[in-house]
Amino acid sequence: MHARFLGIGDLVETPSVAVVVDVMRAFTVAAWAFARGAEKIVLAESLDEALALKARHPDWMAIKDGPPAPGFDTVNSPGLLRSIDFGGRTVVQKTTAGTVGALAVKDAPLVLCAGFVVAEATARLLRTREGDSVTFVVTGEDGRADEDLACAQYIARRIGDARTDAAEFLHRAAASRAAAELAEGVRQGVHPDDVALCLEVDRFPFAMVAASEGSLMILRPRAVPALTDEGPVPV
Template structure:
């Protein structure tokens, strides 16, 4: 894997489907997705729009719908790791629609391998890249049209870690902690936020699985890999 070619693009820069894509949304879509799997979710359907999410809910009343921002009719949860970490999602299907993360994943749905990532699954993602990425990876930096420093820092860290297993995360986590998204979450600028969200988004390697998205019956479906999650994933939250 040494010398892996990595490029870092915003969603607007994607002109064709890459072979291997890592879609990064640290604050908060793919931190939330990892927590959903840790709380027992079987799969996550990445919805094209809020209306599509509601339509899926209408067809599958037992599915759990989740969105950015404040609570809304028809949605069961909001896109907050702090609010989701106590949910019981055992065996459930989650439908997720967010501003950036789900959009980025859907933009590369034709890629041969799509991973969705954040700091909490960084090592597992890098490990999968070392075994399956071939000679090039496109990292999709979802926030702020590719300029979100928390997403770029995480993408750069995963790329480096795919080449150097012992890469130090401190500088990348510092950049993420100083990002505009972190400030907005901490200051309550965004709605549907828990006070622990930023800290939870900066927990390195909290979970031992990568997250792989594939097309299933015309839906983009995210699942953990390996499918059998270790019991460590569901341990009670650490306090910070």
Template sequence: MDARFVGIPELAEAPSVAVVVDVMRAFTVAAWAFGQGAEKIVLAESPDDALALKARHPDWVALKDGPPTPGFDTVNSPGLLRSIDLGGRTVVQKTTAGTVGALAVKEASLVLCAGFVVAGATALLLRVRECDSVTFVVTGEDGHADEDLACAQYIARRAGDAGADAAEFLRRAGESRAAAELTEGVRQGTHPDDVALCLELDRFPFAMVATLEDALMVLRPCTVPSRTDEASTG
């Protein structure tokens, strides 16, 4: 597989296949939302757009980066989200980097959103679909966030080698600037367990696929059958 690693500013045009990585914390939060029963996640262009969607759909759950904000139901923290029952609900998510990266490649034929918590399923989907060329969008710090780059590199390696060791990649992420800022309380709207939850490898068994639905970028979980499963089911 030909893997390319770019920051959001380097996206001159939409690639064919894009894996958008935000470990701390957008797509860890998205995975936890699905783990808590959410049906889908709408990726909002701006906080105002998120609030407008919430106004039209009062039963939707709106969340964003930073401290609690009027109009939003919760914040972009896996530690806080894991205690919320989202059974059958739609979530509206707006973050500083992750949602921006996904929206930047919305015209791609396949858009996956990922973090370590869904790394294995994401790599498996790339392998099963035989994706020859993949652009990994490293969303944090204009493409320089080591936690996102480490996760992207790990997924790329695991797509070619299912037994790839994650230890070094997880170490890099744990020593990243984002991890330090979360640990030290520099970022608002956090929970003490956020970093540990973001570094939990393969916590969830699904990949996350984003597609355009009625002009909205919508993220949904996708269970990926292995080639063995496909063969056994005919």
């Protein structure tokens, strides 16, 4: 399988398979929301759209980057939302990089959103697409965020070899600028456990698939068979 690694601004054509990576913190947060019972996540194009969707659907929950703000239920922090019960709820998410990256490839036949917490499930689903070229969208820092690139390269390596050791890739992510900014409180809306939670490999057994549903881009969890009973996964 051929893999390429691009920033959002480097996308000039619609890929056949896109893996949008945002480790710190959009897609770690999304995975936690699903683990806490969310049914689906709407990836909003703007804060205004997120608030408008929330206004039309008061039972939905809205998440944003940065500090708490009126109209939003919580912020983009896995440490802060891991105790929230999302049972059966729809979540609207707007972040600086992750949701932007997913929307940039919304016309791709297959769009996966990923972080370390769903790495193996993502790689396992991609193994069923042997022969496809995979574009990893490195969302942070105009494609230069080392935590996102490390995770993308780790997943790419895991596609071919499930025994790939995560240590080198986690070390790079832990030493990234994003990790430092979270740890030092430079960013707002942060929990002290956020970096550690973003670096938990294979915490969750599902991949996350985004697809257009009507006018919205919707992210949903996708269970992936274990290695021993692996077979074609419907996409």
